[in-house]
Amino acid sequence: MESDVIVVGAGPAGLAASIVSSSMGLKTILIEKSPEIGYPVKTSAFTFKEVIEQWNLPREVMIKWYTSFYMYSAHSKREVEVDFGRVIGGCLDYPRFLKELSVKAIERGTKIILSDAVVEPLLNGDVVEGVKTLHGKKIKSKIVIDSSGPAAVIGRKLGLVPKSTEIEMGIGIEYEMHNVKVRNPKAIDFYVGRKDVVPIGYGWIFPLSNNRARIGICTVYNTPEEIDEKNIEYWHSRFLSEDSVIYHRVKNAQPYAIHKGVYPLCGMLEKPYGNGLLLAGDSAAQASMLVGEGIRYALEFGKIAAEVAVEAFKEKDFSEDFLKIYVRKCKALLGEYFDVATDLLDVPTDEYWETVVDAIIRYKDLDSEKILKYLRTEMTYNDAKKLFPNFRNRYLRR
Ligand SMILES: Cc1cc2nc3c(=O)[nH]c(=O)nc-3n(C[C@H](O)[C@H](O)[C@H](O)COP(=O)(O)OP(=O)(O)OC[C@H]3O[C@@H](n4cnc5c(N)ncnc54)[C@H](O)[C@@H]3O)c2cc1C
Structure with missing residues (x-):
């Protein structure tokens, strides 16, 4: 089997890359290890409003839109509310969101392979010439876009991605719960405080309706600041316990879904490319280390990676010397942020x-x-x- 572009992973980065690559006429194969795009959910899926507009998605992919947020500090017992007076973003129905993007990719000609994981690159020296899959497929290509998230399956094999023990890593867990006492369905609640919420990071309530919400915490591993060794489940169960500042909101609530995952916080990799290879999204550590937001970035950088692939085809040059323009384009978007x-x-x-x-x-x-x-x-x-x-x-x- 052969393709112009192989995209690894059908998260937001891979789907954006597939949409752009196939709409620009490149033969594109997208390989996703999960049997169903969008599952398992490993994110809270808050994103800003413009994502829906830019990707021309139905408004219903957003379960709840937000106009304001509260922040409560358990350390100083201060609470503050910010009302933007307009919708700023919302929480996505994440599987639906990714399926809508998948449909766009399919309509533009992307071929999707599900339930098969990419295990390693096909290498000719240090040139990536395709991928091998768990089920024994060998697929050749001119460019592989590794958008496999924190797994970074190709980038890691080529030594472009540092070990997760060597960089700051975010980890988050949330329950989607029913019977939550939501105070304002249009407002996000943030909770902070080293001792009472989580040693590093923050807690949140993302309302989905008057009585449903995503309630979680995130923290950071491998930071210069010493953190308590207790694991994230400990801090999350404490956040929901009788000792918690949110107990009055959750005492009758029960979870019906758990979302848990990790994300890199080291800032974009120095070299998110190789010969015949581009990395996009979490695989290239292109997520905000400030708040852990990654969906918007994954879409943007997936798109840019595909645009660079299109330019490489025009120039018939797939070398890392050419593909390094990707970094310039990414940095132009990020500035100092x-x-x-x-x-x-x-x-x-x-x-x-x-x-x-x-x-x-x-x-x-x-x-x-x-x-x-x-x-x-x-x-x-x-x-x-x-x-x-x-x-x-x-x-x-x-
Ligand atoms: C608990 C938590 C909460 C978060 N909340 C938010 C939030 O509210 N808003 C926000 O913007 N960001 C949030 N993030 C971050 C955000 O989810 C990620 O930054 C974003 O999903 C990155 O997209 P991606 O496409 O790069 O990778 P992913 O979404 O991780 O997608 C990678 C895809 O690749 C597939 N894959 C992996 N390995 C292979 C392989 N070997 N072969 C084939 N396929 C493979 C995976 O199954 C997956 O479908 C959160 C993260 C966590 C962990």
Whole structure:
């Protein structure tokens, strides 16, 4: 079997890459190890509004739209509400969202192989010439786009992706629950505090209706700050327990789904490409290290990877020397944003969150767009210095 482009993994990065690659006339094969695209769900699936517009998706893929958020600090017992006065984003019906994208890819000519995992690249020296699958298929291609998420199955084999024990990794778990006492279905609730919520990271309630919500926490491994060894399930069960600040909301609630997964927080890889290879999405660590948001980035970088593949076909050059233009294009999109976020990741938990709460109190009525930039990981160094003046010259390195 042969293809122009092989895309590994049907998450948002792989589906975006497949849509763009096949719509530009490249023969595209997408290989997904799961028997059903969208499962298992390993995300809370909050995303910003423009994703629905840019990818021309039906509004119903969003289960609930949000106009505001609350943040409660268990450390200082302060709560703040920010109302943007308009919809900013919402929580996706994630399997439906990915299926809608799959349909777009199929309509443009992508061939999809399900229930077969890519196990290794077909190599000629250091040139990736295709993939081998678990079920024994050998598929040749000019370009492989590795969008297999944190597994980074090809990138890892080629030594482009550091071991997960060597980089900062985010880990998250949430329950989707019924009988939740939701206070405002249009508002996200964030909970922070090193001792009472989670040592590093934050907790959330994403309402799905008046009595259903996704309730979870995320934390970070391998940080410079010492963290308690207890695992994420411990902190999550504590978040739902009688000792928790949210107990009054969940005391009668029961879970009907668990979403759990990891995501890289090290910032985009130095080299997310090789000869005949591009990495997109979580496989290239293209997710926000500030809040763990990755869906919007996976879509964008999947699209850019496919655009670079199209250019490579035009130039008939699949060498890493040509494909390195991918990094320039990615950096043009990110600007300083991920550098700022990386710096902020070093701030100890309570100092960080108290400063965030201070900033929100200061700007919520004055200029809530500044807070939105923070939420979207779209702060330049100048923005961050205005928002967090006491981090200037301490954590913000530029
Ligand atoms: C608990 C949690 C909550 C999160 N919440 C949010 C949120 O609210 N909003 C947000 O924007 N981001 C969130 N994220 C991050 C976001 O989910 C990821 O950044 C995003 O899914 C990355 O997309 P991707 O396409 O790169 O990878 P993935 O979504 O991981 O997709 C990779 C695909 O590749 C497949 N695959 C893996 N290995 C192979 C193989 N060998 N062969 C074939 N297929 C393979 C997988 O089955 C999967 O379908 C969260 C993450 C976690 C863990």
